[in-house]
Amino acid sequence: MPGAGTDSTKPWIAGGPVVILVEPQLGENVGSAARAMGNFGLSRLRVVNPREGWPNEKARIFCAGADRILDDAQLFPDLRSALADVSYAVATTARERGMAKPVNGADVVAQDAVVRLKAGEDVALVFGRERTGLYTEEVSLCDSILTLPVNPAFASLNLATAVAVTAYEWSKAATGNALPFVMPERSPPADRVDLFAFFDHLERELEEAAFFRSPEKAPSTTRNIRNIFHRCELTKQDLATLHGMITALVEGREGREQRKAERNAKAAAKRNPASGTDIGAAGEGGAEG
Numbered sequence: 001m002p003g004a005g006t007d008s009t010k011p012w013i014a015g016g017p018v019v020i021l022v023e024p025q026l027g028e029n030v031g032s033a034a035r036a037m038g039n040f041g042l043s044r045l046r047v048v049n050p051r052e053g054w055p056n057e058k059a060r061i062f063c064a065g066a067d068r069i070l071d072d073a074q075l076f077p078d079l080r081s082a083l084a085d086v087s088y089a090v091a092t093t094a095r096e097r098g099m100a101k102p103v104n105g106a107d108v109v110a111q112d113a114v115v116r117l118k119a120g121e122d123v124a125l126v127f128g129r130e131r132t133g134l135y136t137e138e139v140s141l142c143d144s145i146l147t148l149p150v151n152p153a154f155a156s157l158n159l160a161t162a163v164a165v166t167a168y169e170w171s172k173a174a175t176g177n178a179l180p181f182v183m184p185e186r187s188p189p190a191d192r193v194d195l196f197a198f199f200d201h202l203e204r205e206l207e208e209a210a211f212f213r214s215p216e217k218a219p220s221t222t223r224n225i226r227n228i229f230h231r232c233e234l235t236k237q238d239l240a241t242l243h244g245m246i247t248a249l250v251e252g253r254e255g256r257e258q259r260k261a262e263r264n265a266k267a268a269a270k271r272n273p274a275s276g277t278d279i280g281a282a283g284e285g286g287a288e289g
Contacts, residue, residue: 015117016041018122018125020125021163022134024130024159027059029130030047031062032062032159033163035064038066040164041170048082083124086124088121088123092147093133093139094148110169114174186235189235190234190239195229203222
C-alpha cells in the first residue's frame with residue numbers, strides 16, 4: 001500500500017545496477033529491500049533460491065507499493081546463473097575474506113557503477129543471507145568487494161538496510177546528489193527604507209513601553225537590536241509580519257476585539273445597506289461596552 005511520500009503522478013525512476021539477493025531467508029526482508037530499491041531508483045531485482053519460495057506474499061506486503069519491482073523480479077537457482085550475463089559484480093560483505101580484490105565503500109562503488117553502465121556494461125550488487133551473508137565461494141565469483149564503515153564489534157546489517165544504504169549512494173551518484181525539492185522562493189528582500197521604517201516603529205513602541213530603562217545604554221541597546229534584524233536578512237513579507245506583531249502586542253486583546261467588531265460592523269453594513277446606520281451604531285456601542 002502506498003504511504004507518505006508516494007506520488008503516482010511523478011515518473012517512476014528505473015534502471016541502475018542489478019540487485020541480487022542470495023538465498024534470502026525471510027520474505028519480509030525481500031519486500032523491504034524492494035521498497036528501498038524503489039526509493040532510490042533501482043528496479044532490477046534477482047532472487048537466488050529464496051528459502052520461503054517465490055512469489056512470496058510477505059514480500060509483497062513489506063514492499064509497501066513497490067510491487068512492480070517484485071513483479072519483474074527474476075528467480076535463479078544459484079549465484080552463478082544469476083551472474084551469467086553480468087559484466088561486473090560487486091560482493092557485499094562485512095568480513096575480510098583474504099582475497100586480492102578491490103575493496104570499496106558504497107559511494108565509490110556507486111560512482112564506478114555509473115561509469116560502467118554508461119559504457120554499456122551491466123553491474124550487479126550481490127547481497128548474502130541474513131544470518132551468514134555470502135559464502136567465500138560466492139564472493140570469489142565477484143570482481144570486487146563492497147563494505148561499509150560500521151562498528152567492527154557489531155557489523156551485521158539487516159539485509160534491507162544494507163540494500164538501502166547502497167541504493168542511497170547509487171541515487172546520489174546517478175543524480176549528481178540532487179535533492180528532490182529545495183526551499184521555496186522567498187519574498188523579495190526588504191528595501192533599506194522599509195527596514196528603517198520598521199526600526200522606527202519598533203524603537204518607538206519600545207520607548208513607549210519603557211524598555212530603555214537606562215538612557216545611557218539606550219543607544220548601544222538600539223544598535224544591538226538593529227544588528228539582530230540585519231543578520232536575519234529580512235524579506236518584505238518578514239517586515240509586514242513583524243509590523244503586525246508589534247501592533248498586536250501594543251493594542252493587546254482589547255484592541256484586537258475592537259478591530260474585529262469594526263470589521264464585522266462594516267461587513268454587516270455592506271450586506272444590509274438600508275440599515276447600515278443602525279448596525280454601525282450598534283457596533284460602536286458594542287465596542288464601548
